Amino acid sequence: MKVSIDEIETNGLRCPDSKISFKNRSNGGVINLLQMPNGTGKTTIIKLISASLTGAINKWSPDEVRSFKAKSDDSINGEFRITLSLETNSVKQLTFLTRFNFVDGEANIYTTRGAIGEEQGWLPPSELKQFFSEGCVDVFCFQGDKTKDIIDESKSDAEITIKAFFGFDEIEGFIGDIKKYHRDTIETGTPITSANLKAKEMQAKSWETRALVLKEDYDEKLLEKIDVDKEVEELLNSQRQIIEALDGTSEQETLDREYSKRNTKVITTANECWGDLKNPLLISSDLLANLYVFRDSLEKMKLPGGSRSFFEELIRENDGCICGEELTDSRIKHIQKQIEQYLGDDEANVVNAIKNEISDTYENLKDSNSLGDDFTSLNNALVDRANAFKDKEDYLKKMKKLATPKNQKIFEDYGLVVERQTKLNNLLEQRVKDSVVESSQLNNPDSCKSYIAAENVADKLFEEAGLISDKQGISESYTILKKVINGAKHKSLLEIKEKLAVKTNEKLIESLPSGSQIEVLEIEQHVKLGWNGVTQSEGSGAQNIIIAYSFARSVLEEANIEFPLIVDHPFTQIDRKNRINLGSTLGSLMHQFIGFLIDTERSGFLEGVADQTDVSYISMFSSEIDGNKSFIDKIETLPSNEFLKTANGYITYNKEFFIENEMGDH
Amino acid sequence: MFRLHNNARKWGNDLVKGDSGPINIEFDLYYIFLLVGLGLEKKIPLEQSLSSEIVRNYPKSYLSQKYKIAMLLLYTDLKESGFDLSNRDIVKSKIQETFSANSQNHLTDDAGKLLNNYANGGFEAIRERMQRAETDGALFISIIYDEFFPDLFQ
Numbered sequence: 001m002k003v004s005i006d007e008i009e010t011n012g013l014r015c016p017d018s019k020i021s022f023k024n025r026s027n028g029g030v031i032n033l034l035q036m037p038n039g040t041g042k043t044t045i046i047k048l049i050s051a052s053l054t055g056a057i058n059k060w061s062p063d064e065v066r067s068f069k070a071k072s073d074d075s076i077n078g079e080f081r082i083t084l085s086l087e088t089n090s091v092k093q094l095t096f097l098t099r100f101n102f103v104d105g106e107a108n109i110y111t112t113r114g115a116i117g118e119e120q121g122w123l124p125p126s127e128l129k130q131f132f133s134e135g136c137v138d139v140f141c142f143q144g145d146k147t148k149d150i151i152d153e154s155k156s157d158a159e160i161t162i163k164a165f166f167g168f169d170e171i172e173g174f175i176g177d178i179k180k181y182h183r184d185t186i187e188t189g190t191p192i193t194s195a196n197l198k199a200k201e202m203q204a205k206s207w208e209t210r211a212l213v214l215k216e217d218y219d220e221k222l223l224e225k226i227d228v229d230k231e232v233e234e235l236l237n238s239q240r241q242i243i244e245a246l247d248g249t250s251e252q253e254t255l256d257r258e259y260s261k262r263n264t265k266v267i268t269t270a271n272e273c274w275g276d277l278k279n280p281l282l283i284s285s286d287l288l289a290n291l292y293v294f295r296d297s298l299e300k301m302k303l304p305g306g307s308r309s310f311f312e313e314l315i316r317e318n319d320g321c322i323c324g325e326e327l328t329d330s331r332i333k334h335i336q337k338q339i340e341q342y343l344g345d346d347e348a349n350v351v352n353a354i355k356n357e358i359s360d361t362y363e364n365l366k367d368s369n370s371l372g373d374d375f376t377s378l379n380n381a382l383v384d385r386a387n388a389f390k391d392k393e394d395y396l397k398k399m400k401k402l403a404t405p406k407n408q409k410i411f412e413d414y415g416l417v418v419e420r421q422t423k424l425n426n427l428l429e430q431r432v433k434d435s436v437v438e439s440s441q442l443n444n445p446d447s448c449k450s451y452i453a454a455e456n457v458a459d460k461l462f463e464e465a466g467l468i469s470d471k472q473g474i475s476e477s478y479t480i481l482k483k484v485i486n487g488a489k490h491k492s493l494l495e496i497k498e499k500l501a502v503k504t505n506e507k508l509i510e511s512l513p514s515g516s517q518i519e520v521l522e523i524e525q526h527v528k529l530g531w532n533g534v535t536q537s538e539g540s541g542a543q544n545i546i547i548a549y550s551f552a553r554s555v556l557e558e559a560n561i562e563f564p565l566i567v568d569h570p571f572t573q574i575d576r577k578n579r580i581n582l583g584s585t586l587g588s589l590m591h592q593f594i595g596f597l598i599d600t601e602r603s604g605f606l607e608g609v610a611d612q613t614d615v616s617y618i619s620m621f622s623s624e625i626d627g628n629k630s631f632i633d634k635i636e637t638l639p640s641n642e643f644l645k646t647a648n649g650y651i652t653y654n655k656e657f658f659i660e661n662e663m664g665d666h
Numbered sequence: 667m668f669r670l671h672n673n674a675r676k677w678g679n680d681l682v683k684g685d686s687g688p689i690n691i692e693f694d695l696y697y698i699f700l701l702v703g704l705g706l707e708k709k710i711p712l713e714q715s716l717s718s719e720i721v722r723n724y725p726k727s728y729l730s731q732k733y734k735i736a737m738l739l740l741y742t743d744l745k746e747s748g749f750d751l752s753n754r755d756i757v758k759s760k761i762q763e764t765f766s767a768n769s770q771n772h773l774t775d776d777a778g779k780l781l782n783n784y785a786n787g788g789f790e791a792i793r794e795r796m797q798r799a800e801t802d803g804a805l806f807i808s809i810i811y812d813e814f815f816p817d818l819f820q
Contacts, residue, residue: 081760270808301758
């Protein structure tokens with residue numbers, strides 16, 4: 001199925017009242033570029049698109065609902081409508097309309113599906129419901145710096161996406177249901193032995209409660225983490241701005257670049273060392289020499305020597321000895337005694353393979369000191385990196401000293417918030433750790449800090465309780481069913497990840513400039529990048545974006561569904577050359593691309609897309625902001641059928657207007 | 667087949683999860699422990715109940731080393747047991763105890779357990795000198811190289 005966005009309409013919200021039509025066509029890709037000055041409501045629109053598709057609006061608090069109210073508008077109501085076209089054999093329309101009541105802080109969704117009229121509620125067609133989850137929508141609706149989340153090792157975005165798209169969330173829900181059924185059933189059981197069933201159930205319950213408490217804490221801390229991460233980012237930006245005002249950007253950038261260069265060198269050299277270390281025969285020249293002597297000794301001892309199976313066959317066939325004599329009983333006994341000295345074919349094959357490997361390594365590498373040389377380089381690289389880090393730290397200290405007392409506090413706050421962030425990350429990690437609970441700890445659930453571990457213990461104890469009750473059969477079936485489902489789930493997840501890694505790499509070859517040394521090494525919880533087996537935490541700005549888009553395309557393709565790619569600030573952190581390249585390939589990436597961009601992202605990118613025929617250039621701005629006066633003057637000179645004026649804004653699809661008027665900060 | 671003491675897994679958890687350097691999977695950690703254990707001829711029995719299997723067979727990136735690791739185990743254990751390396755009967759019997767072409771890892775079950783005991787010995791040797799694992803993988807292997815490698819297989 002192909003899903004496209006036809007239109008969005010906003011009224012009375014924190015963005016100009018408007019109706020925006022997006023281009024789409026049945027074959028090939030279409031690029032929709034929407035430029036809006038900063039502060040006009042780009043983020044609001046993307047948030048509303050995402051929340052309409054996932055139905056998250058239904059869960060918004062009154063304050064969250066009110067945060068969408070137009071600042072300068074006294075109206076108490078607002079509306080957001082998104083119309084999608086769903087294409088299989090025929091094209092159907094699906095509309096989600098959200099009506100806002102800002103007085104009561106309420107937002108209600110209404111759905112219109114094809115010929116069926118408007119119905120209250122978030123009611124996507126059943127075949128799309130699975131894909132309209134947060135995990136799925138996030139992969140094609142990029143908000144903020146989402147592109148980097150896919151490759152961020154501390155995040156699980158890639159796995160969350162895969163689980164959402166390929167039905168793993170439903171499987172987990174199903175496991176939860178059978179778990180609940182099992183536990184409820186066990187509680188109604190009676191003991192079949194003298195074992196204390198009640199005590200076992202109580203113990204299981206106490207672990208179940210502990211798991212719930214820890215899970216609640218985990219969810220709370222996860223929300224806290226969103227705020228802390230934001231705070232870290234804001235303080236880091238403020239710190240950078242303070243330094244920029246004090247000393248310009250060059251020194252800071254040079255030190256950052258230098259550190260990054262040194263760090264890359266450390267990683268590369270460490271990987272070279274590791275590559276050598278993986279040949280255990282190279283870790284000591286004495287060892288290699290001794291093993292070679294031992295190999296010679298095996299030769300001298302005729303090990304593995306002749307084939308034991310040859311003589312065994314000779315006896316079995318009893319067709320006379322190879323010397324032509326008859327195989328008498330005494331001769332057979334003699335041979336049987338002698339063949340004990342020989343190894344069987346299996347062991348002989350292994351010994352021969354080992355002897356060959358020792359010979360090869362000895363003859364080719366006996367004089368090599370590559371391991372020693374590599375580790376010398378690694379030690380040098382580590383020293384260089386430590387020095388570069390110290391330079392950065394010293395510079396920060398120097399800048400802090402030069403800053404005003406108020407700004408010095410920002411440096412201090414940044415340090416404190418980073419510390420808080422680290423503690424929070426450690427705690428979150430602890431909460432989900434699949435740790436082993438020792439039997440001595442079974443009576444002390446409070447000692448467990450992981451809700452996953454506590455839940456596993458609870459499950460095991462319920463199973464044990466089931467086995468000593470008359471519900472034994474249910475427990476046994478539950479154990480088998482759970483094992484089968486989990487096994488299949490685990491295997492399928494690995495297979496899908498492997499497939500997606502291959503697919504993403506195929507797309508990277510299509511989209512990255514030839515000779516680019518970056519690929520997906522594997523997909524774990526994040527997309528792991530590197531080149532020739534050597535890992536690297538991220539690529540350049542452009543590479544990261546292309547990787548995120550390629551991963552998204554691979555997931556959608558594999559799930560046999562197409563969605564538009566919606567991106568806020570698609571081309572920040574990309575240099576001009578790469579913007580040209582990205583612009584020229586964008587049309588082939590997705591069937592419908594919707595990018596919300598500002599002036600600083602245009603250079604290069606617009607040249608890149610210039611040759612593509614299907615580009616829609618949309619400009620939208622508020623008429624209530626003084627800074628937009630020049631845009632108003634210019635748009636009013638266009639023929640009246642080329643722009644739309646609403647109560648508080650303007651919108652036009654005129655390409656020249658888009659090209660000539662750069663919209664960013666006022 | 668490849669098991670680590672739960673304490674060893676806990677000890678190296680941050681190192682394996684670290685965002686840089688070559689130690690990326692638990693088997694990388696196992697391998698370092700094993701090299702040190704074999705090199706120092708130090709083995710400590712691994713209790714089944716206090717350990718867990720980290721992986722059943724060699725990970726892909728170690729497959730090409732399986733014969734060499736098997737050989738190192740044979741050689742080290744013969745030496746550690748004080749046997750004469752030129753005694754054919756002893757060597758032959760040890761080969762039979764150690765190698766199995768039917769197993770994917772080319773080791774018998776007993777040899778697998780022995781290998782785990784050496785990895786456990788290596789872990790304890792490292793932990794004696796490094797109470798907490800260095801979380802930077804590059805720094806970790808550099809420290810291991812400087813601190814342990816001069817003494818291995820001497």
